[in-house]
């Protein structure tokens with residue numbers, strides 16, 4: 001069962017190429033042809049990573065990345081931008097928008113898959129760190145109420161109930177014979 005990757009790309013050939021490539025590497029790839037659907041589809045699909053084309057009609061990938069990074073639910077999902085522009089400062093603009101990774105077109109198949117895998121590895125390591133922190137917090141919270149309710153009642157009842165039963169049987173034979 002592979003990790004889920006949302007692929008936002010208006011070019012049909014690139015969309016098919018990216019999805020085929022990801023599926024061949026064991027990922028579950030979900031294509032999005034229209035950038036205007038990207039945010040809704042990301043909410044519904046809950047991807048582990050988004051591959052985001054930058055040059056699209058109607059809405060640019062940069063805008064979509066900014067929207068995702070301003071969204072409480074989608075903010076933590078890593079975004080790998082894919083762009084044909086090799087213009088100076090382009091990568092910087094993409095990173096400023098909040099993308100975690102960047103690959104230029106035409107893509108190198110190896111670098112594309114490498115970039116996806118390393119972004120996923122980084123993201124899952126970060127998630128593990130966060131999980132570890134919340135687990136510790138939860139255990140501490142759970143331990144307090146138990147500690148308050150558990151001990152007192154049993155401590156009071158046991159000493160009163162047991163000694164009286166033991167004493168008569170021991171004292172009886174020893175005390176009466178002489």
Ligand code: MN
Nearest residue numbers: 010053055056
């Ligand atoms: Mn495009």
